[in-house]
Amino acid sequence: MTSTDPVPEVHPAPAAPTIASSGGSMLSDEGVATGVDAAARKRTLHRSLQKQRAALVAKLDGLAERQARWPVTPTGTNVLGLVKHVAGVQAVYFGEVFGRPLPDPPAWLESEDGDDMYASLDETLDEIVAFHHRSAAHTDATIEALDLDSRGVVSWWPEDRRQVTLHRILVHMGAETARHAGHADIVREMLDGLAGDGDGNLAEKSPAEWVRWREHLVDLAERSGLRDLDA
Structure with a gap:
């Protein structure tokens, strides 16, 4: 797209039979029963993360390689790069932080040069999506295996903040993923007019x-x- 391109015609994303199209009220069973234990709190945070994650990946549906990679903003934001970035970040936060590193991580995971914000010519859209799913499965396994108060260490955070719990990282990654899912919403709308994630929150x-x-x-x-x- 350029500044002279016409504004795309808006068309809403279809509802999908996944957590991506679940409304916020469907993500938690807190309050259904008397008292809320730690397991219920963890389910709430986990489901919210899964919803945002699924909504982000769904923004690639129907896009060709060129569209998925196309930088819409002055800083180069593109849908495929957002998916790759979140896949890498969650792999590290729910892997290394808790002593459960992702097996056979890609080389770019250790890069500090922005290699996680775009797909190189050696990478395909399908490969990025496959890595995202592998990262997500590893993340889910960590969340299932640990308690909310399980301890981890974020070695790149300030020294007085490095000691964290699973609860802290679930909140952190929920916010991180939601932020980038919102970026993807706007980028996709600017590419071809697809709007929303089918959860009923887009005006009719x-x-x-x-x-x-x-x-x-x-x-x-x-x-x-x-x-x-x-x-």
């Missing part, structure tokens, strides 16, 4: 109604700018 509008909605917002922005000039 026809493509023509979305055009009129955007035009309304453009008009408000323009008029507010004129008001500033008159001030």
Whole structure:
């Protein structure tokens, strides 16, 4: 895309029979029974992470290699790079941190040159997705195996913050994954107009109604700018 490309026609992502399209209220059974134990809290955090993770990977559905790699922002943000980045980050946080390193990790996992933010010509979309699924399975196994108060060490964090629990890392990776899933939402919408993840949170509008909605917002922005000039 360039600044002269037309705005893509909006079309909502279809609902999928996965946790990606589950509403927030479906992610936890806390409150269903009297009292909430640590296992229930862990399930809540785990399901939330799984939802965001699935929503992120789903943003690759239907994209060709060129589209998946296309840098939409000035800093190069692209959907495939986001998926690769999250796959690498979760592999480290739920692997090395708890003494459960991912077997046969890719060389780029140790790179500090931004190699995790894009796919090289030697990597394919399918390979990145396969690594993401392998990383996710390793992550899920760690979460299932450990208690919320299990201890780990994040060696690259400040010395007084390096000692962590599984609870702390679940919160950290939930936020990290949700942030990048949001990035992918916007990048995908700018690529071809696919919006939302089928969980019912996208307003129900026809493509023509979305055009009129955007035009309304453009008009408000323009008029507010004129008001500033008159001030």
